[in-house]
Amino acid sequence: MNTEVSGYIVRYGSTRLIGEFTFKGQAELPRNATVIIKSDRGHEWGEVLSPATERVRSFMKTSDPTGRIIRLVTDDDYRTRDQNRHEERKEFQGCQELVNEHKLQMQLVDVEHLFGGERVIFYYLAEKRVDFRELVKALARKYRSRIEMRQIGVRDEAKLLADYGDCGKTVCCGTHLTEMPPVSMKMAKLQKTSLDPNKLSGRCGRLKCCLRYEYDTYRNYKKELPPIGSTVITIQGEGKVTNQEILSECVQVVYPDSRKTIVHRKEILEVIKKKKGETPTNQ
DSSP states (O other): OOOEEEEEEEEEETTEEEEEEEEEEEEEOTTTEEEEEOOOSOOEEEEEEOOOOOHHTSSOOSSSSSEEEEEEEOOHHHHHHHHHHHHHHHHHHHHHHHHHHHHHHOOOEEEEETTTTEEEEEEESSSSOOOOOHHOOOOOOHSSSSEEEEEEHHHHHHHOOOBTTTSSSOOOOTTTTTSSOOHHHHHHHHOOOOHHHHHBBOTTSSBBBGGGGGHHHHHHHHHTTTTTOOOOTTTTEEEEEEETTTTTTTTEEEEESSEEEEGGGGGGGEEEEOOOOOOOEEE
16 A cells, blocks of 8 residues: 655644654644654654645745654553653752752753653753763763753743743743744834833743734834824824824824824825934825
């Protein structure tokens, strides 16, 4: 019986890695199917996200297959996963004891025991470079597996450990985000959100990633509006722009008789005076 080779996008690993994996079989794998894969790290537990179409590949940085899908998970696989999780708790405790014994300036965050047992990955935080060579040797002797120490940042720590954000949904870094986007206070100011650090900070203590999502839209809309302080002519006469409502594409205009109105950008006939250094334009 001939079998076809197809490709699927699979999410795997504690840090939610995403890659394309080939699958040899006649049956089509459904979305969210739980599978055992063979990656460059070893045998791992994975989740099918979608078929690897050309459109999907265009959103990924590489189109080269990361590995292959071995099979759909079985009851025995679930038992193995539960056993691995039990081992992870012991490995975390054992590593913490060795870190204390070697007096290393590092904070152990999490441990990942690959499904196939090919390696054990320890994630840690550290302000400075840590010489963990002796620690790795001790761990390798203790657990008889390949040991990998991976230094992470506070945002990666949230990706590993955090559950829900202030919005009530699972944190973005733990679901769909594959990269941590740069976020700045400039984005918060443009969107006129609260500037209270307690309200702007995510589970990692840094500015929330979601501030980045709509920033480009706000910035593009803002370019189409006359700036605050500019003089404009509308159907109601000449006035001065005192505020912007970016998403609604409107500005607040104050007229010489102290009237204040909200005007859509399409109702602005002409911008006759902008801020210093800007050229007047017709709308």
